[in-house]
Amino acid sequence: MTTDICSELRFDKDKIEKIKTKLVPNVVVDGLADTFKVLSDPTRVKIVLALLGGELCVCEIAEVVGMSQSAISHQLRKLKDLRLVKRRKSAKMVYYSLDDDHIIQLLTECMGHVQEEFREPISMPLIENVK
Amino acid sequence: MTTDICSELRFDKDKIEKIKTKLVPNVVVDGLADTFKVLSDPTRVKIVLALLGGELCVCEIAEVVGMSQSAISHQLRKLKDLRLVKRRKSAKMVYYSLDDDHIIQLLTECMGHVQEEFREPISMPLIENVK
DNA sequence: GTTATATATGAACATATGTTCATATATGGA
DNA sequence: TCCATATATGAACATATGTTCATATATAAC
Numbered sequence: 001m002t003t004d005i006c007s008e009l010r011f012d013k014d015k016i017e018k019i020k021t022k023l024v025p026n027v028v029v030d031g032l033a034d035t036f037k038v039l040s041d042p043t044r045v046k047i048v049l050a051l052l053g054g055e056l057c058v059c060e061i062a063e064v065v066g067m068s069q070s071a072i073s074h075q076l077r078k079l080k081d082l083r084l085v086k087r088r089k090s091a092k093m094v095y096y097s098l099d100d101d102h103i104i105q106l107l108t109e110c111m112g113h114v115q116e117e118f119r120e121p122i123s124m125p126l127i128e129n130v131k
Numbered sequence: 132m133t134t135d136i137c138s139e140l141r142f143d144k145d146k147i148e149k150i151k152t153k154l155v156p157n158v159v160v161d162g163l164a165d166t167f168k169v170l171s172d173p174t175r176v177k178i179v180l181a182l183l184g185g186e187l188c189v190c191e192i193a194e195v196v197g198m199s200q201s202a203i204s205h206q207l208r209k210l211k212d213l214r215l216v217k218r219r220k221s222a223k224m225v226y227y228s229l230d231d232d233h234i235i236q237l238l239t240e241c242m243g244h245v246q247e248e249f250r251e252p253i254s255m256p257l258i259e260n261v262k
Numbered sequence: 263g264t265t266a267t268a269t270a271t272g273a274a275c276a277t278a279t280g281t282t283c284a285t286a287t288a289t290g291g292a
Numbered sequence: 293t294c295c296a297t298a299t300a301t302g303a304a305c306a307t308a309t310g311t312t313c314a315t316a317t318a319t320a321a322c
Contacts, residue, residue, distance in 0.1 A: 006188060006190040006191070006224070006267075006268065007266095007267075007268095013194070015191070016191060016194045016195055019181055019184055019187075019195050020195055022184065023177065023180055023181065023195070024180065024253060024254070025253075026173070028242075028245060028253050029173050029176050029177055029180070030173055031245035031248060032170070032176050032238065032241050032242065032245055033170070033171055033172055033173045033175075033176045034171075035241050035244055035245055036167045036168075036170035036171040036176075036241060037167075037168075037171035037172075039163070039164070039167035039171075040164055040165075040167040040168035040170075040171040041164055041168075041279085041280075042157070042160050042161055042164045043280080043281095044164075045160050045163050045164045045167075046154065046160055049154055049155065049160070050150055050154065053150055053153065056150075057137060057298080057299090058298070058299060058300095059137040059297095059298070059299085060137070060146070060147060063144070063147045064147055064150050064151055064154070067281085068281080068282075068283095069298080069299070069300095070281080070282070070283080070284095070299090070300085070301085071280075071281055071282075072299095073298095073299060073300055073301080074280075074281080074300085074301080075280085076299095076300095077300080077301085083244070083247070091289065091290070091298090092288075092289050092290065092297060092298045092299080093137070093289095093298065093299085094298075094299060094300095100244065100247070102240055102241070102243045102244035103244070105240045105243075106237065106240045106241060106244070107163065109233055109236045109237045109240055110163050110166050110167060110233070110237060111159075111163065112233045112236075113166055113214070113231065113233035113234070113237070114159060114162035114163055114166055116214070116231070117162060117214075122155060122156075122159050123155070137297075137298065138296095138297075138298095172309085172310075174310080174311095188268080188269090189268070189269060189270095190267095190268070190269085198311085199311080199312075199313095200268080200269070200270095201269090201270085201271085201311080201312070201313080201314095202310075202311055202312075203269095204268095204269060204270055204271080205270085205271080205310075205311080206310085207269095207270095208270080208271085220318095222268090222319065222320070223267060223268045223269080223318075223319050223320065224268065224269085224319095225268075225269060225270095
């Protein structure tokens with residue numbers, strides 16, 4: 001028997017099986033990936049950041065983000081499908097807001113990771129307001 | 132002057148400008164989106180989950196995740212480029228481990244969001260071990 | 263040196279994604 | 293009713309992405 005770990009585990013897979021039993025179900029893995037995916041686009045991140053300051057209607061979001069009404073509407077649908085945002089209708093307007101507090105925490109944690117790239121801390125007025 | 136908010140803000144953009152000044156720079160928005168993006172794939176999520184239990188070599192990860200060595204190697208590169216994992220070389224082997232604690236927090240927060248879809252809390256033995 | 267093993271990587275392929283454009287739906291005012 | 297406005301959506305397009313396959317690199321044993 002060699003000391004080669006990878007060759008060895010083809011015959012003795014105890015460690016592998018032990019880890020496998022601790023993994024979460026695929027449906028949960030997919031849920032995690034899908035949630036991260038909806039935040040993986042700069043336009044959608046900007047929308048979420050803008051909504052940290054409170055609810056906005058679609059055309060306000062379009063103005064803030066600097067993108068077309070159609071593009072924003074498509075992206076809001078994805079954010080809503082994954083329960084990142086919720087909406088409130090009033091007359092002709094539709095107001096969007098963040099759905100729950102996990103979103104803010106997710107952004108804050110991610111910011112902590114991104115921050116390590118930069119020399120100085122990043123100012124995040126909107127997140128600071130929420131805290 | 133109409134009460135229509137969207138028409139109105141074409142002439143009075145105070146609210147919009149105020150929010151715009153509070154947004155983070157584009158380079159940070161992209162950093163956030165890129166970090167979320169690297170976690171937006173089920174294979175990469177599984178890799179990170181597996182590494183919660185400690186460092187693993189490439190072929191061990193491939194076994195645990197159930198994907199080819201090549202596919203895992205490609206994904207590890209992306210995880211490493213975004214500083215989600217780091218690596219340690221030893222003889223022929225390369226051992227990967229999580230790069231910092233933000234990753235665990237990110238997963239935990241995201242799990243909190245995903246959990247709301249399900250009736251009962253999801254068991255996450257590996258994360259519980261880390262805590 | 264040669265051979266075997268562990269990992270990395272480029273090309274190719276199918277699939278997924280984001281925006282634009284045109285248009286549909288819905289609501290309010292005349 | 294008819295028109296204007298706010299939002300939603302389907303089709304089309306270009307671009308991005310994940311896996312496979314073949315192969316390159318690196319290290320160890322002989």
